[in-house]
Amino acid sequence: MSIRDIAEPVSLNDGTAMPGYGFGCYAAHGEEIINAIRWAVRDGYRYIDSAAMYGNEAEVGEAIRTCGAQREDLFISSKIWPTRFDDPDASLAQSLRDLGIDALDCCLLHWPGTDRKQRLSAYEKLLRRREEGFLRRVGVSNFQIEHLEEIRRAFGSFPVLNQIELHPLYQERDLCAYCRENGIRLVAWGPLFRGKLMQHPAIVEIAAAHGKTPGQIILRWHIQKGHIAIPKSSNESRKTATCFPSYSHRAIWIGLMRWTAANISEMIRIHSRGSSNAARPSFTTVMKYRIMGRKEHFHDTAL
Numbered sequence: 001m002s003i004r005d006i007a008e009p010v011s012l013n014d015g016t017a018m019p020g021y022g023f024g025c026y027a028a029h030g031e032e033i034i035n036a037i038r039w040a041v042r043d044g045y046r047y048i049d050s051a052a053m054y055g056n057e058a059e060v061g062e063a064i065r066t067c068g069a070q071r072e073d074l075f076i077s078s079k080i081w082p083t084r085f086d087d088p089d090a091s092l093a094q095s096l097r098d099l100g101i102d103a104l105d106c107c108l109l110h111w112p113g114t115d116r117k118q119r120l121s122a123y124e125k126l127l128r129r130r131e132e133g134f135l136r137r138v139g140v141s142n143f144q145i146e147h148l149e150e151i152r153r154a155f156g157s158f159p160v161l162n163q164i165e166l167h168p169l170y171q172e173r174d175l176c177a178y179c180r181e182n183g184i185r186l187v188a189w190g191p192l193f194r195g196k197l198m199q200h201p202a203i204v205e206i207a208a209a210h211g212k213t214p215g216q217i218i219l220r221w222h223i224q225k226g227h228i229a230i231p232k233s234s235n236e237s238r239k240t241a242t243c244f245p246s247y248s249h250r251a252i253w254i255g256l257m258r259w260t261a262a263n264i265s266e267m268i269r270i271h272s273r274g275s276s277n278a279a280r281p282s283f284t285t286v287m288k289y290r291i292m293g294r295k296e297h298f299h300d301t302a303l
Contacts, residue, residue, distance in 0.1 A: 013183035022047030037063035082113030
């Protein structure tokens, strides 16, 4: 069922809940990210998605302290990078200090990395820190089915969420189906494909037909698919919760159902002639094949 409000909670597989929509903190620093979070909270956002690798958690912490919301009303997550899997406790402690909080609402392994033993060890330590109260939930990011199966076999349960690259041109259907079947919430990073979808002819056409912006159409697509989207904007005027309009769900789905993998590829090919980036795979795809040792599937220009 689609959420109807920016702070509406969705259930998780551990019996708890989290906001069904969030604000991403990637690639912004200083006053830019501080003001962006303040505006986001003012406009109703309650899920703040951070990560040690973003290099801005001190600023995120300042925004959290000065945004006007009580700590218990916010859902704050962070992530541990694979190079810290040998000592996830140190990474967690640093994030807590930088954010200025006593506990994370969710801590994620940021990428699966290449070392299975370290990956599972880091996950186990997060489970222990959860029992000790330093975090409330354990999640993962950019994990594929085989990585999730490893966790199930090792620990008898799944993470509460898997944060992956998701947007209409990169739908990860098999992975999404697996996560839904096993109660793993899908959090969509890069939900707007870093703005590259805003001029896509199909999206522009659908937006014009319904009197909405391309961004609204894309975010509404995520909501109706059940994804927890975490868009990021440093522009105050773009941050309001405008992806919950009253237009017909069915009308939007009629337009979106035309987007088969084949015709999307054809549209991209036709409309991106002359672009050196047109045929490049997504960032997640490249990283996935790197992790799985199959880099030879891509040309160097795609990396």
